[in-house]
Amino acid sequence: MIVRIYMAAARGCLALALFLSISGNTLAQKTKAVDLAEISIEELMNVRVTSVSKREQKLSSAGAAAYVITQEDIRHSGMTNIPDLLRIVPGVNVARIDANSWAISIRGFNFRYSTKVLVLIDGRTVYNPGFSGVLWDQQDVPLENIDRIEVIRGPGGTVWGANAMNGVINIITKPAGDTPGGLVSIGTGSKDNATGLAQFGGPAGRYGSYRAFAKYFNVGNAMQADGTPASDGWHGVHGGGRADLHISGRDNLTVQGDLFASSVGQTITTLLPSRLPGSQTLVDDVAVRAGNILGRWTHTFANGSETSLQLYYDRVQRVDQGALDLLNTGDADFQYHFQVGSRHDVVAGGGYRLADHVILNAHDIAFGTGHRRDNLFNAFLQDQVQLTSSLALTIGSKFEHNDYTGFEYEPSAQLVWTPTDRQTVWASVARAIRQPNWFDAESKFDVASFPLVGGGFGLVQFSGNPNTKAEAVVDFGAGYRIQMGQHLSLDASAFRSRYTRLPTIEPMAPFFTFDPPPPHLVVPSQWDHLAQAHTYGGEFSANWDVTSRWRISPGFSFLQMHIVLDRSSRDPTTGASAGYSPKHQAQLRSTFNLPHNLEWDTSAYYVGALKIGPVPSYTRLDTRLGWRPNDTVEFSVAGQNLLTPHRFEFLDGLGINPTQIQRSVVGRVAWRF
Numbered sequence: 001m002i003v004r005i006y007m008a009a010a011r012g013c014l015a016l017a018l019f020l021s022i023s024g025n026t027l028a029q030k031t032k033a034v035d036l037a038e039i040s041i042e043e044l045m046n047v048r049v050t051s052v053s054k055r056e057q058k059l060s061s062a063g064a065a066a067y068v069i070t071q072e073d074i075r076h077s078g079m080t081n082i083p084d085l086l087r088i089v090p091g092v093n094v095a096r097i098d099a100n101s102w103a104i105s106i107r108g109f110n111f112r113y114s115t116k117v118l119v120l121i122d123g124r125t126v127y128n129p130g131f132s133g134v135l136w137d138q139q140d141v142p143l144e145n146i147d148r149i150e151v152i153r154g155p156g157g158t159v160w161g162a163n164a165m166n167g168v169i170n171i172i173t174k175p176a177g178d179t180p181g182g183l184v185s186i187g188t189g190s191k192d193n194a195t196g197l198a199q200f201g202g203p204a205g206r207y208g209s210y211r212a213f214a215k216y217f218n219v220g221n222a223m224q225a226d227g228t229p230a231s232d233g234w235h236g237v238h239g240g241g242r243a244d245l246h247i248s249g250r251d252n253l254t255v256q257g258d259l260f261a262s263s264v265g266q267t268i269t270t271l272l273p274s275r276l277p278g279s280q281t282l283v284d285d286v287a288v289r290a291g292n293i294l295g296r297w298t299h300t301f302a303n304g305s306e307t308s309l310q311l312y313y314d315r316v317q318r319v320d321q322g323a324l325d326l327l328n329t330g331d332a333d334f335q336y337h338f339q340v341g342s343r344h345d346v347v348a349g350g351g352y353r354l355a356d357h358v359i360l361n362a363h364d365i366a367f368g369t370g371h372r373r374d375n376l377f378n379a380f381l382q383d384q385v386q387l388t389s390s391l392a393l394t395i396g397s398k399f400e401h402n403d404y405t406g407f408e409y410e411p412s413a414q415l416v417w418t419p420t421d422r423q424t425v426w427a428s429v430a431r432a433i434r435q436p437n438w439f440d441a442e443s444k445f446d447v448a449s450f451p452l453v454g455g456g457f458g459l460v461q462f463s464g465n466p467n468t469k470a471e472a473v474v475d476f477g478a479g480y481r482i483q484m485g486q487h488l489s490l491d492a493s494a495f496r497s498r499y500t501r502l503p504t505i506e507p508m509a510p511f512f513t514f515d516p517p518p519p520h521l522v523v524p525s526q527w528d529h530l531a532q533a534h535t536y537g538g539e540f541s542a543n544w545d546v547t548s549r550w551r552i553s554p555g556f557s558f559l560q561m562h563i564v565l566d567r568s569s570r571d572p573t574t575g576a577s578a579g580y581s582p583k584h585q586a587q588l589r590s591t592f593n594l595p596h597n598l599e600w601d602t603s604a605y606y607v608g609a610l611k612i613g614p615v616p617s618y619t620r621l622d623t624r625l626g627w628r629p630n631d632t633v634e635f636s637v638a639g640q641n642l643l644t645p646h647r648f649e650f651l652d653g654l655g656i657n658p659t660q661i662q663r664s665v666v667g668r669v670a671w672r673f
Contacts, residue, residue: 002499003308003599007404009479014160024606025117026434034118037562039070039072039484039487041483041487041488041543041545042421042483042486043488044058044059044070044543045058045059045422045481045483045489045490046058046059046060046162047068047070047148048061049066049068049158049572050150050170050172051053051061051066051150051152051160051168051170052066052152052156052159052338053159053234053347053382053384053394054159054335054337054347054349054382054486055337055345055347059120060422060483061416061418061424061426062415062416062478063392063394063414063415063416063424063426063427063428064152064153064154064156064402064428064479064538065091065153065154065334065428065477065479065493065495065542066150066151066152066153067089067090067091067150067151067153067154067491068148068149068150068151068248068571069085069086069088069089069148069149069151069317071087071147071148071174073085073392074143074149075185075626076200076589076591076599076601076624076626077252077589077601077603077622077624078601078603078622078623078624078636078638078640078666079143079622080143080187080192080195080666081140081143082136082139082140082141082143082149082171083102083104083136083169084096084578085149085414086104086149086151086169086187087587087620088555088589088603089151089153089555089603090539090540090541090555090556090557090585090587091106091153091167091537091539091557091585092104092105092106092151092153092167092385092560093105093106093108093110093388093581093582093585093607095110095607095610095615096649096650096661097488097649097650097656097658097659098111098222098230098266098653098656098657098658099191099219099220099221099222099230099232099233099234099659100137100219100232100233100234100264100265100266101135101136101137101274101653102136102272102547103580103650103652104117104134104136105117105166106151106153106155106166106167106169107153107166107535107537107559107589108165108166108499108535108559108578108579108581109166109494109562109580109581109651110580110581110650111141111580112133112652112653112654112656113128113131113132113133113134113654114133114134115131115132115133115163115434115437116163116165116166116167116434116471116473117134117163117164117165117166117167117168117169118156118160118161118162118164118167118168118169118171119134119139119170119171120160120166120169120170120171121139121141121171121173121591122171122172122173122256123294123295123296123310123333124292124294124312124314124331126138126139126376127163127665128327128355129327129355129374129437129438130357130359130367130437130438130439131437131438131439131499132163132434132437132633133319134436134614137234137262137264137286137288138260138262138288138290138316138318138601139171140215140236140238140260140262141171141173141198142199142215142238143172143215143668144179144185144230145173145174145179145199145211145213146171146172146173146174147172147173147174147175147292148172148542149171149172150168150169150170150172150650151167151168151169152164152167152168152170152171152540153166153167153495153539154166154167154428154430154477154495155167155410155412155430155431155432155475156168156432157398157410157431157432157433157472158382158396158397158398158410158411158412158430158432159380159382159396159398160398161376161378161388161398161400161410161586162376162402162408162410162433162434162435162470163379163434163435164170164401164432165432165433165434165471165473166473167409170613171654172355173242173256174210174240175207175209175243175244175254176201176204176209176210176243176244177209177244179199179201179211180201180202180209181200181201181202181236181672181673182197182199182200182201182672182673183197183198183200183213183579183671183672183673184196184197184198184199184200184620184670184671184673185197185668185669185670185671186577186668186669187666187667187668187669188666188667189664189665189666189667190220190662190663190665191219191220191222191659191662191666191668192217192218192219192220192664192666193218193219193220194216194217194218194577195215195216195217195218195668196215196216196217196622197213197214197215198213198214198215199211199212199213199214200212200213200501204243204244204245205245207245207246207247208244208245208246209243209244210241210242210243210244211241211242211251212239212240212241213238213239213240213241214237214238214239215237215238215239216235216236216237216238216405217234217235217236218233218234218504219233219235220233220487221233221659222659222661222662223264223646223659223660223662224267224638224657224659224660225579225648225660230265230657230659231265231266231283232264232265232266232267232659233264233265234263234264235261235262235263236260236263236288237260237261237262238258238259238260238261239255239258239259239260240255240256240258240259241256241257241314242254242255243255243256243355244267250299250300250301250302250417251297251298251299251300252297252298253295253297254295254296254297255293255295256293256294256331257291257292257293257294258290258291258292258433259290259291260289260291260334261288261289262285262287262288263285263287263288264285264286264287264288264315265283265285265286265660266283266284266286266656266657267281267282267283267284267656267659268281268283268284268321268363268655268656269281269655269657270321270363270364270425270655271363271364271446271447271448271449271459272363272364273363273364273516273544274516275445275450276449276457276459276516276518277451277457277459277520278449279448279449280587281657282481283338283501284320284321284322285319286318286319286320286321287316287318287319288316288317288319289316289317289318290314290315290316290317290318291314291315291474292313292314292315293312293313294310294311294312295310295311295312296308296309296310296311296565297309297310301529302459303338304339305336305338305339306336306337306338307335307336307337308333308334308335308337309332309334309335310328310331310332310333310334310335311331311332311333312328312329312330312331313328313330313331314328314329314330314331315327315328315329321362321363321364321655322361322362322363323359323360323361323362323363323365324358324359324361325358325359326357326358327355327356327357327358328355328357329353329354329355330353330354330358331351331352331353331354332351332353333349333350333351334349334350334351334422335348335349336348336349336574342386343385343386343387344383344385344595345383345384345386346381346382346383346384347380347381347382347396348379348380348381348382349379349380350377350378350379350380351377351378352375352376352377352378353375353376353378354373354374354375354376355373355374355376356373357371357372357373357374357438358370358371359438360482364445364446364447364655365444365445365446366443366444367438367439367442367443367444367656368438368441368442368443368464370548372438372442374402374403374404374438374523375401375402375403375506376400376401376402376403376435376572377400377401378398378399378400378401379398379399380396380397380398380399381396381397382394382395382397382656383395383396384397390417390418390419391415391417391418392415392416393414393415393416394412394413394415394416395411395412395413396411397409397410397411397412398410398411400435402435403437403440404435404436404437404440404468404470405435405436405468405469408433408435408470409431410430410431410433411431411513412428412429412430413428413429413432414427414428415427415428415432416425422480422482422483422571423480423481423482423483424480424481424482425478425479425480426477426478426479426480427476427477427478427479428475428476428478429474429475429476429477430474430475430477431472431473431474431475432472432473432475433470433471433473434469434470434471434472436470438509439463439464440464440465440468440503440527441464441465441466441468442466443462443463443464443656444461444462444464445461445462445463445465446459446460447460447461447462448460449520452521456518456519456520456521457520457521458510458521458522458523459519459520459521459522459523460523460525461522461523461524461525462505462524462525462526462527463524463525463526463527464526464527465527465528466525468527468529469500469501469529470483470501471498471499471500471501471503471529471561471614472500472501473497473498473499473500474497474498475494475495475496475497476495476497477493477494477496477497478493478494479491479492479494480493480497481490483627486545487544487546488542488543488545489542489543489546490540490541490542491540491541491542492538492539492540493538493539493540494536494537494538495535495536495537495538496534496535496536497533497534497535497536498532498533498534499532499533499534500532501529501531501532501533502529502531502533503527503528503529503531503572504527504528504529504530504531504565504569504571504574505525505526505527505528505573505574506525506527506528506530506569506571507523507524507525507527507570508524508525508526509524510522510523510524511524518613524533528569528571530566530568530569530571531562531563531564531565531566531569531574531575532563532564532566532573533561533562533563533578534561534562534564534566535560535561535562537557537558537559537560538556538557538558538580539555539556539558540554540555540557541553541554541556542554542555549592549593549594550591550592550593551587551590551591552588552590552592552605553587553588553589553590553591554586554587554588554589554592555586555587555588556584556585556586556587557584557585557593558583558584559581559582559583559584560583561578561581562578563575563578576611576612577612578611579610579611579612579614580610580612580650580652581610582607582608582609582610582617583608584606584608585604585605585607585608586604586605586606587603587604587606588603588604589601589602589604590601590602590603592596596627597627597628597629598625598626598627599624599625599626599627599628599636600623600626601623601626602621602622602623602624603621603623604620604621604622605619605620605622606619606620606621607619607620610650610651612651612652613648613650613651613652615648615649615650615651618638618644618647618649619643620640620641620643621641621642621643622639622640622641622642623638624636624637624638624639625637625643630671631670631672632671632673633669633670633671633672634668634669634670635667635668635669636667636668636669637663637665637666637667637668638665638666638667638668639663639664640663640665640666641661641662641663641664642663644663645662645663646660646661646662646663647660647661648660648661649661
């Protein structure tokens with residue numbers, strides 16, 4: 001069956017590709033495509049990154065466990081969404097829960113609302129301050145417009161602030177000047193029922209560029225445990241644009257914005273106040289309406305120093321599990337990059353964020369009065385000191401003030417030694433925090449009901465703690481990068497981390513209540529911070545040009561977690577949370593350029609077993625066949641999850657009933673003009 005679907009998609013896309021290839025030969029060439037195999041190992045090592053220290057530097061000299069997913073990695077992967085793209089990165093755990101939700105973490109502590117990873121899109125944070133996690137179904141960026149995804153494994157709090165405990169995922173889109181002309185991309189498949197992108201860009205006056213796009217997508221239902229179709233399909237529309245303007249020889253302005261709307265299905269099991277005591281399983285429709293606008297001004301002084309001011313406003317309205325979730329965020333960030341003498345390269349800045357949040361009418365959870373307004377003030381200073389020609393020390397700290405715990409600090413130090421221009425040895429120590437959120441402080445969550453002896457029922461209830469604390473981590477890391485000749489590069493990193501003030505659930509005295517009726521017993525517990533953890537592990541990645549046409553990129557990660565409770569804690573559950581993350585993961589990607597402009601890409605991803613669920617280990621195999629008859633047309637067919645017809649990847653959806661990930665195929669045609 002899968003072969004017939006694969007061939008049908010291939011025939012349909014091939015016919016369209018042949019038409020476009022004939023017409024494409026008559027079009028003026030706008031940009032020349034660059035193939036992954038044509039990028040040298042040295043160029044890969046020297047990719048410029050900004051997420052490590054908020055200043056541009058070579059990946060090879062970064063004092064952190066950094067990994068970059070390039071646009072060519074994206075194209076060759078055959079992936080259709082950002083979460084699945086992150087499977088490429090060693091040390092990042094990606095587990096799909098149903099057709100539209102994922103659990104994604106770095107170096108452990110995975111669950112649906114992973115709170116220890118900061119995610120940004122062009123400098124705009126996208127985590128939800130209600131629970132400090134990311135709703136991945138809302139993070140839709142046209143993959144063709146992504147320049148790169150920078151992933152930092154390990155604390156990034158010194159430059160990025162709260163919630164960058166275990167890592168940073170920074171999605172950076174292309175400047176408008178890099179996407180001239182038109183682009184039409186369409187796709188279809190067995191699970192991605194339909195995708196379409198229409199885009200056009202060009203000059204904006206004499207000294208600028210713009211692009212505008214519109215996108216539609218429709219993802220089909222996954223499979224329930226009994227083999228029947230689930231109700232977790234997903235479709236939406238997305239439109240936006242970007243303009244990059246050169247105001248003067250020293251001033252640049254970027255303005256960009258998006259409008260997004262989607263409808264999502266999910267099956268949930270929940271308590272309903274009007275139907276106590278039994279839990280109800282029902283199909284829940286999720287509706288999202290979102291928009292944002294961002295402006296960034298940069299000025300370069302005559303002495304080479306640079307300032308930047310970024311402002312953004314983000315509005316999200318989401319109806320999910322009965323709740324109206326309305327979030328308005330305004331953010332201002334200023335940065336100054338300058339040098340002091342010949343040895344000091346300094347980055348300093350500050351910012352302010354206001355989040356106005358409303359959550360009302362959820363089925364089984366209440367957030368205080370339903371409205372909260374949070375302020376976050378921050379300042380940071382980081383100095384790279386060139387001790388010798390080959391040895392550099394970077395020290396700095398972030399200072400923040402939030403409405404939950406007041407003043408917080410996040411210092412770090414990195415030592416980078418480059419004995420040759422092809423080798424880098426680095427070591428680091430850093431402290432980072434996870435800022436408390438509204439759920440931690442003011443929530444009331446009805447978890448489960450149970451019958452009482454003699455009649456009646458009881459209700460297990462978790463509640464927030466107004467005296468909540470910030471989780472903290474102190475991390476020690478080290479790494480080594482080397483380019484061995486023209487055909488091989490290696491990157492290895494190791495870490496050891498100690499976490500304090502991790503959340504626990506502490507039992508309290510039971511009581512009877514009449515609200516809501518009927519009368520029932522409440523067995524309450526309250527959030528506290530009476531757990532600690534020790535983790536250690538490492539990651540490895542490489543790029544090997546076997547021939548001028550064939551590149552192999554292996555990766556591997558290892559993670560060991562130990563969670564312990566303070567003696568005063570009575571929490572029976574926290575210690576088991578290490579079971580949500582696999583100990584071992586591995587990747588092996590192959591890119592092979594065939595004659596006649598054909599491309600064959602194959603990727604294998606191994607994920608170790610999860611103790612919670614339990615979820616057995618699995619290997620995912622993807623393959624892609626692409627054809628570019630000229631520089632304006634691209635045709636591809638990709639098969640995903642080819643080794644098994646279906647499987648579960650994560651069984652704790654926090655109220656959402658997980659579904660099985662299925663074998664699938666997708667065909668795509670892109671036309672640039």
